[in-house]
Amino acid sequence: MNPAAPIPDPTPSPAAPVPGISDAERAELRRQGILLTSIEELYNWGRSNSVWPLQFGLACCAIEMIAASMARFDIARFGSEVFRPSPRQADLLIVSGTVTKKMAPQVVRLWNQMPEPKYCIAMGACAISGGPFKQGYNVLKGIDRFLPVDLYIPGCPPRPEALLHGLMELQAKIRAQPLTGPAAPPHLRPGADGGECVIPDFGPHDLQPPHDPARWQPPRLIRTE
Amino acid sequence: MNPAPPLSPAGASVRAVQDPFHGDLLEVSMGPHHPSTHGVFRMIATLDGERIVRLKPVFGYLHRNHEKLGENTSYLASMPYTDRLDYLNSMTNNWAYALAVEKLAGQAVPERAEYVRIILAELTRLLNHTCLAGFLLQDTGCSGTPLMYAFREREAILDLFEALSGSRMMCNFQRFGGCRLDPSPDWLAAAARLVERYGAFLDEYEELITVNEILLARTQGVGVLPAALAVNAGVTGPMLRASGVNHDLRRVDGYGLYPRFPFRIPLGAHGDTYDRYMVRMLEMRESLGILRAALRDLPGGPVFDPKAKLRGFRPKPGEAYGRIEGPKGEIGFYLVSDGGPNPYRYRVRPPSLINLTVLEDLCLGHTVADAVIILGSIDIVLGEVDR
Numbered sequence: 001m002n003p004a005a006p007i008p009d010p011t012p013s014p015a016a017p018v019p020g021i022s023d024a025e026r027a028e029l030r031r032q033g034i035l036l037t038s039i040e041e042l043y044n045w046g047r048s049n050s051v052w053p054l055q056f057g058l059a060c061c062a063i064e065m066i067a068a069s070m071a072r073f074d075i076a077r078f079g080s081e082v083f084r085p086s087p088r089q090a091d092l093l094i095v096s097g098t099v100t101k102k103m104a105p106q107v108v109r110l111w112n113q114m115p116e117p118k119y120c121i122a123m124g125a126c127a128i129s130g131g132p133f134k135q136g137y138n139v140l141k142g143i144d145r146f147l148p149v150d151l152y153i154p155g156c157p158p159r160p161e162a163l164l165h166g167l168m169e170l171q172a173k174i175r176a177q178p179l180t181g182p183a184a185p186p187h188l189r190p191g192a193d194g195g196e197c198v199i200p201d202f203g204p205h206d207l208q209p210p211h212d213p214a215r216w217q218p219p220r221l222i223r224t225e
Numbered sequence: 226m227n228p229a230p231p232l233s234p235a236g237a238s239v240r241a242v243q244d245p246f247h248g249d250l251l252e253v254s255m256g257p258h259h260p261s262t263h264g265v266f267r268m269i270a271t272l273d274g275e276r277i278v279r280l281k282p283v284f285g286y287l288h289r290n291h292e293k294l295g296e297n298t299s300y301l302a303s304m305p306y307t308d309r310l311d312y313l314n315s316m317t318n319n320w321a322y323a324l325a326v327e328k329l330a331g332q333a334v335p336e337r338a339e340y341v342r343i344i345l346a347e348l349t350r351l352l353n354h355t356c357l358a359g360f361l362l363q364d365t366g367c368s369g370t371p372l373m374y375a376f377r378e379r380e381a382i383l384d385l386f387e388a389l390s391g392s393r394m395m396c397n398f399q400r401f402g403g404c405r406l407d408p409s410p411d412w413l414a415a416a417a418r419l420v421e422r423y424g425a426f427l428d429e430y431e432e433l434i435t436v437n438e439i440l441l442a443r444t445q446g447v448g449v450l451p452a453a454l455a456v457n458a459g460v461t462g463p464m465l466r467a468s469g470v471n472h473d474l475r476r477v478d479g480y481g482l483y484p485r486f487p488f489r490i491p492l493g494a495h496g497d498t499y500d501r502y503m504v505r506m507l508e509m510r511e512s513l514g515i516l517r518a519a520l521r522d523l524p525g526g527p528v529f530d531p532k533a534k535l536r537g538f539r540p541k542p543g544e545a546y547g548r549i550e551g552p553k554g555e556i557g558f559y560l561v562s563d564g565g566p567n568p569y570r571y572r573v574r575p576p577s578l579i580n581l582t583v584l585e586d587l588c589l590g591h592t593v594a595d596a597v598i599i600l601g602s603i604d605i606v607l608g609e610v611d612r
Contacts, residue, residue, distance in 0.1 A: 055260050059287055059608055060312035060394060062264070070376035085260045103265055103286045106257055132306065135297070136290030157312075157394060 040179045047091075048174040051119070051167070054090035055083035056110065059097025061124040061157040068160035078167050087113040092170070094163075095147070098126035098133055099140040101207050105199050108146050112196045116187035119174070121166055122149045125156045132156065145211035146197055250278065253593065257286045261364055261597040264607030268584075268596065275592045280585040284578075284611055291612040295571030300326055300401070300538050303571065307558075308395040310573065311609040314353050316345040316386070317551040319399035324480065325547030325558035326401045330540040338403035338528040339482045344416065344519050345386075345398065346549070347512040351423065352382045353552035354463075354505040357604045361502060362434060364601035365443050371434055378426055381419055388412055402533025413520060420516045427509060435506070444499040448587040448599035451496060458583045462554025462576050463508060464603060467493035467500040474550035481549075485522075486515045501602040539566055553577055553604055573612055577605040 021036065029036050057065060069075045069083060084090040087110045099107055111120065122143050125131030130141035143149060150173060153166040179188055186195075197215075200207040211218075256267035265286035271279035291310060295303045307322045308315035320342050327334060334342075359375025383393045389408055390396040398405050408416075434440055450460070452468040465472055473490045475483040491507035493500030540562045548557035554576025561570035580603050587603075588596045 056258055058265055059289075060309055063312060063394065066372075067376060067380070070380075071373050072377065072380050098287060098289050100286060100288055102288065103257060106265075106286075110258055132309070133289040133294065136294060138288050138290055159393065 041175075043179065044175045044177060047117070048171040049079040050082075051078075051080045051092045051170065051174070052082045052084050052090050053080055053092040053094050054087055054110065054114070055085045056093065057096055058099065058103065058107075059126065061096035061127070064157045064160050065094060065096045065123065065163060068163045073160040073164060075164065075167070078164065078171070080167055087111075088115065090114055091118055093118065093120045093147075094123050095120065095127040095143045095149075096123045098131065099143050100138050101140055102138065102202055104140045104143075104146065104207055105202055107143065108197050108199045111147050112199065117185040119150045119170055120147050121151045121153060121170065123153045123163060123166070124158055125154060128152050128154065140207070142216075145216040146200065148197075148215065248273075255593075255596075256283070262600065263360065263605055266600075266605065266607055266610070268600070270588075270593060270596060272593070276590055277588050277593065277596060280588045280596065282581065282584055287607045287611040289608070289612065292571050292573060296568055299566045300540070300568065301535055303568075304399070305395065305397045308397055309608055310575070310612065311551070311553065311556070311577065311606045312394060313356055313606055314349045314552050315394060315396045316349040316398060317549060317556060319396065320346055321547055321549045321551065321556045322558045323399040323401055323547075324549060325545050325560050326540070328547050329543060329545035329560050329562055330401065330538075332402045332533055333530055334403055335527050335530055336482070336524050337407075337526045338530075340519050340523045341404050341408060341528055342399065343481055343483065343486070344408075344516060344523075345389075345396075347516045347519070348382055348385065348416070348419075350512045350552045351509055352379055353604075354509050355379060355382075357505060357601075358430065358502065361598070361601040362440070364597050365440060367434065367440075371430070374426075374430055374433070378423070385412070385416055385419065388415070400529060400533070400535065401538070403527070403529035405529075407528045413523065416516075417520050420513055420520065423513055424510070427506065431506060435503070441499065443595075443598060444502060444602075445497055446495070447498045447591060447595050448602065449495060449497045450583060450587055454583060454586060455496070459579045460554070460583060462551070462580065462604075463504045464501055464554065464580050466490060467504040468496035469493055474548060474555055478548070478550075486518050488512075488515050498598055498602040501604075505604075537566070539564060544570075548574065551576060553606070553609070554580055573609075575609040575612060577603075577607075577609040578611075581605055581610060 026036055067073060069081055075081050080092070091114070093111055093114060095107065111118070122128050126133060126139070127143050130136070130139050133139045134141055151166050151170050153162050155162050178184055182189070198209065198212045200209060251272045253270050253272060254267065255270060256262040257265040262268065267283035267286065269281040269283065270277050289309075291306060294306060304319060304322060307318040310318050326332070355375045355378050359372035362371035386396050387393045389406065389412055390398045450464065450468045452470050455465050455468040456470060461472070469492050471490060471492055474480065476490060488511045491504045491511065493504050542562055542564045544559070544561045546557055546559045548555050555574065556576055557574035559570070559572040559574065560568045563569040584600065584603065587599045591599070
């Protein structure tokens with residue numbers, strides 16, 4: 001990080017500003033000790049600073065995830081030290097490692113068991129694309145074939161700092177989420193269902209289905225003649 | 226035939242089992258997502274009351290086709306994959322694989338490289354045993370504190386690895402005929418400083434927990450492994466020595482330059498979980514002695530045999546088995562060459578998997594909470610169990 005960079009404002013300017021007040025007036029009020037904010041900003045500020053991850057390690061990256069929660073890197077500074085063993089209490093699924101075809105149904109089931117609002121981070125090369133084991137017959141080539149991934153953290157394994165940076169990016173994403181309209185999280189849209197992800201079967205030859213067609217399609221060659 | 230037993234509200238993970246000999250039993254599936262199974266390992270425990278009467282381990286949730294990939298890549302390109310076998314101890318995996326290929330190709334290793342390998346292997350042993358002590362105590366319920374202490378020291382060792390190889394965990398450091406890089410004098414001084422203060426950490430850690438009454442009650446007499454069973458099952462490493470069998474490949478094989486270093490081999494008397502914990506704590510102190518001697522006597526010279534061939538490497542047809550005493554036990558690589566650029570057969574002898582085969586014998590008659598501690602004391606890494 002650049003030490004000369006200004007310390008970011010803990011409540012960044014919202015996607016939808018407070019109506020009737022300019023940013024300059026708002027800054028002036030803050031200098032006087034009056035904090036003016038919207039419900040949306042306050043709500044998102046609260047939930048972005050208490051993202052509870054699921055205590056779920058798959059492979060090598062899980063060791064770095066544990067290291068990130070230990071004293072040196074201290075993920076508690078970002079409000080995410082509460083690793084929950086139960087998916088019912090977790091907000092964030094960190095897919096930390098190689099997802100094999102035998103394990104993929106369990107990972108998707110855990111995701112389905114998590115309550116909304118929930119977020120998914122694909123940590124490391126294996127979770128993104130299969131990584132070094134991509135050619136293996138038993139390796140799922142990227143968890144985004146079944147889950148809606150919010151953030152990808154490259155590395156093999158990513159350093160704990162990279163995980164922290166990913167978490168900060170996720171917090172920025174959460175803060176920018178509107179609470180109304182079609183872009184709101186599913187739990188705030190009446191009638192909207194976050195939708196359960198398709199749980200594949202571990203069949204004799206491959207996963208059935210091998211990918212969720214609604215979420216992922218194999219890349220197609222586009223010819224321009 | 227009895228009708229199918231009813232599912233409990235918890236679903237398939239807990240169900241009643243009808244057994245005409247034992248009455249009503251309960252089958253509990255722990256894993257593959259469970260905080261205490263050290264990865265994606267699954268135990269199906271059948272309980273009579275609180276006691277385990279059957280335990281079925283289920284592997285394969287992290288089967289990453291390591292051996293098949295090894296047969297389809299060149300000898301050198303398999304080296305990074307060995308990092309990811311036992312991802313806590315990449316340096317010893319590298320050494321075992323390099324040793325197998327050097328045996329296959331008849332490749333000599335310079336003296337300085339042998340010293341560097343010993344230094345790195347013993348640092349890895351410190352790293353692994355420290356992490357194990359932290360995770361094991363976490364499993365007994367000391368939530369947080371011992372693991373924090375252990376990871377503080379792990380970071381110190383990882384800093385050394387990173388300064389030397391460029392990566393914290395996946396070092397990819399050994400080559401056939403030596404090491405990739407020569408450690409600088411600064412690095413050696415930093416390693417010597419770490420070795421000098423590590424004893425104080427071990428004292429602090431043992432003072433904190435080793436004679437804790439709850440720890441003694443939870444671990445002594447739990448999961449006793451008889452020496453005969455350990456030998457028959459092929460158990461190796463600290464687990465075998467905790468059962469009182471004096472077998473350490475550093476002494477038996479005398480690979481590398483280990484015969485030059487005096488060290489004692491700690492042995493357990495009971496083979497229970499406490500012995501397995503204490504053997505590792507004592508081994509760390511012996512490793513510190515080896516490290517001191519190796520850092521003091523490190524000779525000059527190259528760390529890589531200049532005549533060694535890395536590109537276009539094609540060993541003569543033949544087979545070789547290279548094994549070393551890894552932190553978890555005997556880690557070995559068996560290679561068959563047909564003269565091509567890839568091995569014809571590539572096989573890993575994983576200590577974690579073979580030590581894990583005695584899990585049911587250790588757990589029978591104990592409670593589920595004890596099974597968690599026993600599994601922790603076996604010291605498995607799923608990357609190596611499933612490969």
